[in-house]
Structure formats: C-alpha cells, structure tokens
Amino acid sequence: MKTKQDIQKRIRQERSAVLVVNTHSRRGEQLFFAAMDELAKRGVHVAASYPVRDPARLSEAVREGIERGHALVIVGGGDGTISSIVDYFAYRDVVLGILPLGTGNSFARTLGIPLSLNGALDVIVNGKVVDIDLGKVNDDYFANVASLGFSADIARQTPRSLKRYLGVVAYVLVGVWNLLERQAFRCRLELDGETHVLRTHQIIIANGSFFGVTKLAPDAQVNNRQFIVFTMDTVSRWQMAKLWVAFWLGRHRAFSEARYFATREVTIDAVPPQYIDVDGETTTRTPVRITLAAEALKVLAPVTFEDE
Template identity: 40%
Template sequence: MASPLPRSAVLIVNTRSRKGEKLFRSAREKLEHAGITLIASHSVRDPRRLPELVRDAVAEGAPMVIVGGGDGSLSATVDHVAGTDTVFALLPLGTANSFARTLGIPIDLDGAVAVIAGGRRRRIDLGMIDKDYFANCATLGVPPLVADTVPHGLKRWLGRPGYLAWGAWKMARFRPFRLTIGEGAAAVTMDALEVRIANGPFHGGTEMVEGADVASGEIVVQAVEGRSRHRLIWSWLASLLRLRSRKQTVREFRGASLRIATEPRLPLSIDGEVLARTPVTARIAAGVIEVAAPAD
C-alpha cells in the first residue's frame, strides 16, 4: 500500500504563468485549509528563480514541494527533486497543463488541492533529453517555433486558443525536415513534419501519444511522416477530434534510449521551452521521482 502524502510542504508559484498571479493567495489559503502546513510559500515573478528555490527546499529537507505553474515551470524544477525523498506536487496554473492531465490531476485549483491533501504517492518515470530531465513531452517542428516566439500576453490572456492561433501563423514559415531515429544499421530515416518525444500521452493539452505512459519504463518517439503541411494539419485535427485515422498519420518508436538527428539541425522544445538542438539522445529515467497523484 502506498505511503500517505506528507502534511507539510514548501509552496512555489510562478506568477508569470497564465493563472499564477491571480491564484497564488487563494492556493495558499486552500492548501492550509485542507490541512497542509506550509513551511514557506514563494510568489515568483522571475521564472529563472524557480529551480534555485526548489533546490533549496529539497536541500533543507522539505517533505513535499508544491510547484504552481505551467508545464515549463514543472520541467524546470523536476531535476532538483528527481532521485530524492521529497514528493513533487503540482498546481496546474499554465496554458496546456499536459503533465497534470497525464497524472489525472484536475486542472481546477480546488481539484488539484484535493489531490495534494487526499491523494497518494506515485513513483513515475521522467524523460531525459541528453542530461536534462523533462516531465511530459519534447517536440520538433512547429511547436518550438511557437514556444520561442509566442507573445506572453497572447498566451496569458487567450490561453490555448491564442497558442493555437499563433501556431497557425507560424505554420507559414515551417519547412519539413529529414529525421533519423536510431544509430548504425538499425537507424530509420524519413521526411518528417513533427516529432513528439513523450513520457506521457498529452501534448498541448491534447492526448496525442496514446502509447506513452509515465510508468512504462520506455520513451516514445512519435513522428508525423511526410512533406505536406496539410498532412500535419490533418494529424492535429484527427487527434483533437479523436478520429480512428489519427494513428495512420504517425509512426512510433519506443525504447529506453533513442538517438534523434535532423537535417537541418532544429531547435527542440522541452515541455514548452526551447532548450536544446538536434542531434539529441532521448532517454527514460525509470521510477526516478515520487509525485502527488489522485487516490484512485
């Protein structure tokens, strides 16, 4: 039987995330009302401070660290909890909240607080791009172009519709690329439009990589194969609408470690933040972190 979640924690909220500033005070009050003792609480305007604050909380022995923000905030901080005894909990306050959806955590504040107060410990995998941990999904193609250029105000005020509208705008500059998965005689090369490197099924708030699971011990690389932008748009729509044909638009590879190269070299977004360029090695770090998950 899983051990109960800690009753004390450090709360760290990225108030630059879409709902962080609005909900920080409410989150603190609701957590305390639910019986969580807050050792400290931090309202963070500069997201670059998030890793330092999490690292300090873990070093000082916090039983649980609660991070509020979007997927980028979570990805930037899991590195400092992985491999420790500290439980990682989250408040989904971003735009897509893909990692919360993967874990089955409600994306409303009351539901997320209820998980932290009455859920269970769950040991899960993290993905890795070279030596950098990530929580949910890394991508090649249009998403890095969007993540690197989307105006903060558009993302903050319009949420997913604004993000998708900017993505449609960026599509005009997009070009297909040559993709190689693997190395040596086992390598597979193809024309590609998008690549999703997944530890969980959700990307952009939509279930895109159904075969990915945070407790599978495998990384899943899903490629949208081809050269036509229309094929990529159809792949997106088929996934959004849950059409049976969605699986025919992609090709999947899985394993503990996969080498990924492109021609030309391309930027890669990791949980929504552009942090690497190809070639990279995608790996799974099996069972490396404990998270606060729903009781069921």
Template identity: 40%
Template sequence: MVNARARTGAKAYVRAVENLRSLGMPLHSTFPLHDPARLPETVNSAVDAGHDLIILGGGDGSVSSVVDVLAHRGVPLGLLPLGTANDFARTLHIPTDLDHACRTIAHGKVVDIDLGLCGNNYYVNRASVGLGAGVAEAMSPTLKRWTGVLAYPVATVKALLRHRPFSAHLTFPDGDHEPQEHHGLLQLSIANGRYFGGGQLAAHDAGIDDATLDISVMRHGSLHDLIVAARDLKRGALDSEHVRHFRTKRVDVSTGPDLPINVDGELVDSTPQRFSVARNALHVVVPRTWKDASNPDF
C-alpha cells in the same frame, strides 16, 4: 511556491495557501514568485533545507523548470495546475480546479513516474523537432496571457507559415528497431507523458510510468493532410498515412539540417541528440484513483 506570472497565478496564490492550511497542511514556507527564473533555485533551497513536500503552482513550463532539481532527490511534488495547457496535470488526472487540486495534495497518494531525458535535460511531457519548436518560438508570455487556451492554435498557425520540411535519421541503441530514415517532415515528437500540446495524445495507451518513450513522425503535406494528421494525433490514432509511431527506451536523432529542440515548451538544445527514459525519477502526489502502471493495484 506559486509562479505568480502563470496565467492564473497571482489570483490563485492567497486562495491556495488558505485552502491548504484549512485542509490541515502544515505549510512551513510560501513563495509567490514573480520571476519564474527563480523557481529552480527556490525549489533547490527548499529541498536542501529538508522539506518533505514541494507544492508548485504553475503550468507545464513551471513543472519542467524544476524537474532537473527534483529528479532522483526523493522529495514529492504536489501540483496546483495554473497554466495554459496543463498537460502534465491531465496525464496524472490532477484536477485543474484549484480547490480540488488542493484536496488532491492533502488526501492523495505519492507515486513514482518516469522523466524523459534530452541529453542531460529532464522533461515531463514531450521533446520535439520541427513544428513543435516553431510553436515554442511563437508562444510568447503575452500571447498566453491574452489568448489562454487559444494560444496553442494561434502559435501553431504562425509556426506553420514559417516551417520548412526536414529530414531525420533515427537509430535505436538497444536494437529494438531498425534504423529509420524519414524525409519531408513536419514534426518529430519524443513523448514521455500521455498528453502534450494542449491535450494531444502521445498514443492511446501511452503512460508516464511505463518506462518507454512514444515517438511520432509526422510528414509535411497539404492543408487537408495536416488537418487529418492533427485529428489523428488528437485521438491517439497513430501509424496512419500521415503519422508513424515507435515505442522505445532510447533513440538517437539527427536531422538535416541541425534543428532546435523544444523540450516542454522551451528551446534548450539542438540536434543531433540522444533521448532516453529516467525510470521512476520523480515522486508526485496524484489522486488516489490514479492507476500506477508499474503497480496497478496500488
């Protein structure tokens, strides 16, 4: 299934089908979908029909739209990264080159990875409050199509101009941290994957199969402060003057005022909300060289 409205989807569809068949993949059905809203129902129908592998061509938004359908269903996902950021593919070392991605599906291995939960909504990369939600509001399909990888910086500038600092209260149901109160915030992120936002690191040792969430709290500040904080996030240098980091399995978040939550690029909920880990919830095809944190020798 290829999201034909993904940045390179329409051109990639025919080539992907030809490549996969030439690699010996017995494709039962192929779908060039021009309406991304049909992806979840199409994937659900394929799973119900008994197919043993779902191959999805699209970006992070396409992946996130189908994980609610695939979570705990036992059917592996093969990914052809065709989006703008492709952070999920970057986390799993899946090549963005179409030919190499096809070879990964044909010759790779299946591993179990975690999903994040925002209430009852699954996500693969990150949920965020504050600037991240503002970026999601500013990130239109037209902007992504015309600016490509520059869409994130452009949308971020737009979001910064509109942003108002907020407060957040964090409590940890498992008692692994004391309650946290933070004021004057730019952003609060709860990451499941290693990368988000076009290559930012959740933490230098973050993993998508480590049974934990990486939380980063970023204070609002001057333009210089924001540039320094963005540099710190890009290289995973957390617990700096501008960014605080916590690692946990569950966290309850409330904000003042209540704010929308960006879940993998879509505004799907609002605070207050609980975030948690769904352990080994998704099967996915990765390169054979990818190291499984729960079984590093596999």
C-alpha cells in the same frame, strides 16, 4: 532511497509543506494566496512560501525549499515550470505536489490531476505518492514530452504575453502563420539501436500520455518504462495541417502518416538542425540524445492513478 509508502506516511504525519508558485504563469498570480488559504483550511501548514514572478528564479526557490528538509514541496505553474524543476526532485526522498496553473497542463492531465485549484489541492491532501519515469534530453530531465518541428517552432515563436491572455488560442494563431512558410526537414532517428531516416514536419517523444489537451496514444503512460515516439510522415504542409486538425480532435491514429514507435532511448539528428521543445520551453537544438530515467520522480497523484 525510501519507499513511496514510507514517504507518504511521513507526509501524513507532518501535515506541512513548502509552496512554490510561478506567479508569472497564466493563473499563478491570482491563485497563490488562494492556495495558501485553502491549504490552511485543509490542515496543511505552509512552512515556507515562494511567489516567484521571474521564471529564472524558480530553480533557486525550489532548491531552497527542498533544502528545508520537508517531505513535500508543492509547485504551482505550467508544464514548463514543472519540467524546469524536476531535476531537483529526481531520485530524492522528496515528493512533488502539483498545482496546474499553466496553459496546457499536459503533465497534470497525464497524472489525472484536476485542473481546478480545489481539485488539485484535494489530490495533495488525499492523494497517494507514486513513482514515475522522467525523460532526459542530454543531461536535462523533463517530465512529459520533448518535440521538434512544427510544434517546437510554435512554442518558440509564441510570446509569453500572448499565452498569458489568450491561452491555447495563442498557439493556434502563431501556428497558422508558421504553416504558410514551413518546409519539411530530414531526420535520422535511432531508437534502441534501430535507425529510421525520414522527412517530416513533426516528431514527438512522449514520456506522458498527453500532448497539449490530446491523448497521444492508448499505451503512452508515464510509468511504463518506455517512450512513445510519434512522427507525422509527410512533406506536404497541407497534409500536415490536416493531420494536426485530426490530432487535436483525437483522430490522428486513423491516418497512415501517423507512425508510432516504443523505445527507451532516442538519438536524433536533423537537416537543417531543429529546435527541441521540452514541455513548452525551447532548451536546445539537434543533435540530441534522449534517455529514460525509470522511477525517477515521486509525485502526488489521485488515488485512482494506476501504478505498479
């Protein structure tokens, strides 16, 4: 593989890219043509463009874009979009540029990419190439977080149409309804060979720093070669509700029930089996094995992003 410095030099010389936008995402449809125009104004030639309304076609579009041989492929969409296509970038000499067009945009927040179109395009034109870690749920790469329990159920039960029109509020409405009938589940965690058995409503395995709009922990970084595992150790749904409110306010670390572990590998089994939410998309159920893929992805980030 080429170094990030070599790839960045090539991008600056070519001044061209492939653009793939999930136009089914919350802002994708209205911003696709705006992105084309703004890239042209900034001197970046869009060699091929793919406005994709059917999310099932995203992988095909990205694969076609990468096969064109350009060093930079720009992808517009939310966290689910990014996570669904990182497999095609992993350990390859092609750089991912991100236009955050989704609901939470946690991965963009982790990288410090502005959520405005112009701000994100400035990063693509003037940013730097960095090597960051990815996670793998079984054999499937993901970018930011995997979770199970309360948040995974909310993500699975929230209709796309509701997210499209209400944004984050859609999750709140579904969460209140879900809370009324929740039961804690029993879970066995193996973290780098160390076993933990607990009853809980929520587990988060974070590669990145943000879960939604909340910073998970001070030492959660996307390039530090470890996951942060966060658990809410309570069987009470009302205590869990308090923890979630504190979580969204960024005050969850004050609760003794909020526990953190650092690890490079996680094996999870649960009774009853739990759905796994991966960057906003439900992909599988427990049992699962989650591993770290160090320096697997080359991505454009702001020049202020701290990398090694």
